[in-house]
Amino acid sequence: MINDPFNPEEQNLxxxxxxxxxxxxxxxxxxxxxxxxxxxFRMVTQAATASAAARAQVVRxxxxxxxxxxxxxxxxxxxxxxQSRNQNTDEISTSITTTPITLSVTPQQTTTSPLLASQTxxxxxxxxPSPTIVTVTVSASETGTHTSxxxxxxxxxxxxxxxxxxxxxxxxxxxxxxxxxxxxxxxxATPSATASPVAPNIIVIEGPITNIVNHVITVYDxxxxxxxxxxxxxxxxxxxxxxxxxxxxSEGTVVATVISNLSDTPLVSGATVSLDGPVESINGxxxxxxGIAVQLxxxxxxxxxxxxxxxxxxxxxxxxxxxxxxxVVVTIVVNTTxxxxxxxxxxxxxxxxxxxxxKCDGKDKEKWKDKETxxxxxx
Amino acid sequence: xxxxxxQELIARAQRGDEQAVSLLYxxxxxxxxxxxxYRVGSRSTAEDLTSExxxxxxxxxxxxxxxxxxxxxxxxxxxxxxIIDHYRAHKKGLDAPLLDNHATSDTxxxxxxxxxxxxxxMRLAVRALPEEYQNLLVxxxxxxxxxxxxxxxxxxxxxxxxSMQYRALKxxxxxxxxxxxxxxxxxxxxx
Numbered sequence: 001m002i003n004d005p006f007n008p009e010e011q012n013l014x015x016x017x018x019x020x021x022x023x024x025x026x027x028x029x030x031x032x033x034x035x036x037x038x039x040x041f042r043m044v045t046q047a048a049t050a051s052a053a054a055r056a057q058v059v060r061x062x063x064x065x066x067x068x069x070x071x072x073x074x075x076x077x078x079x080x081x082x083q084s085r086n087q088n089t090d091e092i093s094t095s096i097t098t099t100p101i102t103l104s105v106t107p108q109q110t111t112t113s114p115l116l117a118s119q120t121x122x123x124x125x126x127x128x129p130s131p132t133i134v135t136v137t138v139s140a141s142e143t144g145t146h147t148s149x150x151x152x153x154x155x156x157x158x159x160x161x162x163x164x165x166x167x168x169x170x171x172x173x174x175x176x177x178x179x180x181x182x183x184x185x186x187x188x189a190t191p192s193a194t195a196s197p198v199a200p201n202i203i204v205i206e207g208p209i210t211n212i213v214n215h216v217i218t219v220y221d222x223x224x225x226x227x228x229x230x231x232x233x234x235x236x237x238x239x240x241x242x243x244x245x246x247x248x249x250s251e252g253t254v255v256a257t258v259i260s261n262l263s264d265t266p267l268v269s270g271a272t273v274s275l276d277g278p279v280e281s282i283n284g285x286x287x288x289x290x291g292i293a294v295q296l297x298x299x300x301x302x303x304x305x306x307x308x309x310x311x312x313x314x315x316x317x318x319x320x321x322x323x324x325x326x327x328v329v330v331t332i333v334v335n336t337t338x339x340x341x342x343x344x345x346x347x348x349x350x351x352x353x354x355x356x357x358x359k360c361d362g363k364d365k366e367k368w369k370d371k372e373t374x375x376x377x378x379x
Numbered sequence: 380x381x382x383x384x385x386q387e388l389i390a391r392a393q394r395g396d397e398q399a400v401s402l403l404y405x406x407x408x409x410x411x412x413x414x415x416x417y418r419v420g421s422r423s424t425a426e427d428l429t430s431e432x433x434x435x436x437x438x439x440x441x442x443x444x445x446x447x448x449x450x451x452x453x454x455x456x457x458x459x460x461x462i463i464d465h466y467r468a469h470k471k472g473l474d475a476p477l478l479d480n481h482a483t484s485d486t487x488x489x490x491x492x493x494x495x496x497x498x499x500x501m502r503l504a505v506r507a508l509p510e511e512y513q514n515l516l517v518x519x520x521x522x523x524x525x526x527x528x529x530x531x532x533x534x535x536x537x538x539x540x541x542s543m544q545y546r547a548l549k550x551x552x553x554x555x556x557x558x559x560x561x562x563x564x565x566x567x568x569x570x
């Protein structure tokens with residue numbers, strides 16, 4: 001067994017070591033140690049089994065938790081995807097693709113507005129991040145005093161604005177007016193771009209008012225909501241041609257931010273509103289015409305001569321001044337040609353062949369009259 | 380019926396087989412007790428340490444893997460560590476070595492006493508050696524373990540054990556001679 005080379009002295013030592021009698025373990029102690037060992041072995045085995053069961057339980061719980069988390073993540077992802085698809089669907093429905101859209105315009109209602117020769121509304125959208133300008137162009141032609149009230153069926157679905165709307169410069173208005181002798185029943189508009197659902201959409205609608213209910217007017221079937229106390233509500237009436245800039249509100253109505261009455265009088269450059277009426281009061285550089293505060297320049301020479309009761313024609317722009325809206329004058333002239341001082345009425349020219357209408361106390365008297373012949377009708 | 384190998388017994392024991400544990404116990408109890416009793420001074424201590432070795436065996440059975448460490452070597456290593464811990468805890472010097480007074484076959488009482496004294500001096504000489512030398516000499520020449528296995532137990536290389544074995548035998552010879560001189564001096568003093 002031991003094959004190492006040893007010298008005699010070492011071999012002697014080794015023999016002496018090996019010659020020492022070896023102790024034998026006492027049989028009682030042997031059995032006692034065995035029993036103790038086996039008892040310990042049972043405890044260790046039970047503990048190991050319990051530990052394994054606990055580990056298995058932990059593993060099961062971990063797996064269940066992982067599955068739950070995974071399912072949750074998948075559900076969230078699916079929801080996100082579905083939402084994204086819905087947005088895409090909205091985009092698709094919102095977008096006006098390169099396919100031309102035909103706006104069918106059919107005579108619906110006859111009005112007495114003599115001015116309208118043709119109306120144009122152009123729908124222009126742009127995908128740029130800047131406010132999207134949407135202009136609807138609808139051409140309608142008519143002759144004489146009959147005006148076709150276009151029934152527009154414009155599939156215009158524009159998401160609500162998500163940013164501050166910006167007013168469209170007046171110069172961008174696509175409105176044109178010209179006489180034409182050939183009535184056209186159907187008109188078309190070709191969108192030039194796709195509306196962005198993100199950028200706020202400013203809509204410019206120009207056309208005849210077909211309905212007025214409180215502070216909501218209808219132009220080309222667009223319900224356009226104005227401020228309830230907007231002064232222009234006292235100036236417009238059904239049939240008037242208006243230019244409206246606004247945004248599509250949450251309920252689908254267009255909330256107007258700028259509205260101009262284009263019907264009665266050609267507007268000078270830079271003006272959006274024309275107002276005729278008697279001066280009701282003068283307070284510094286502000287005069288009140290038909291209940292509307294008109295802001296003149298501090299050094300306007302008219303302030304030196306204007307008197308209460310004089311009829312003036314004011315063209316300018318409405319501007320908010322705190323809680324009130326004033327008409328800031330671009331041009332103002334005293335109209336001394338027609339007065340009806342007895343009834344505080346004045347003749348409001350339409351600008352066409354002497355046609356016009358009487359307005360009394362700033363309100364339409366609904367009296368149509370040929371100024372020169374005295375012919376007309378009173379309602 | 381063929382006897383199961385030690386590896387099979389270990390595998391069964393690791394699966395909770397008490398019979399396998401008992402067989403492993405019976406296989407190694409004598410050598411472990413012998414080794415421990417050679418290194419400690421009392422039978423009861425040897426039995427306690429032997430019991431602790433097998434308790435640790437069953438506690439560590441699930442983790443035991445034969446990565447070049449035979450099961451016997453693993454048990455001897457446990458025993459060696461327990462002996463070290465025992466001496467550290469008790470800080471004892473040389474206890475009276477355990478000798479089996481009935482293990483000699485000599486019939487002459489004088490011869491029997493003389494031989495018993497020689498064995499006692501040898502045990503004292505062994506236990507006077509450094510820890511590593513004791514361990515090596517007992518494992519090598521009492522338990523007859525090969526160098527490779529002792530190397531596993533003592534966590535040393537087989538080559539270093541060979542040189543250590545040379546130094547241990549040399550130290551043992553010197554120590555044994557010292558005890559012999561003391562004995563002669565004592566006898567001369569008595570005369």
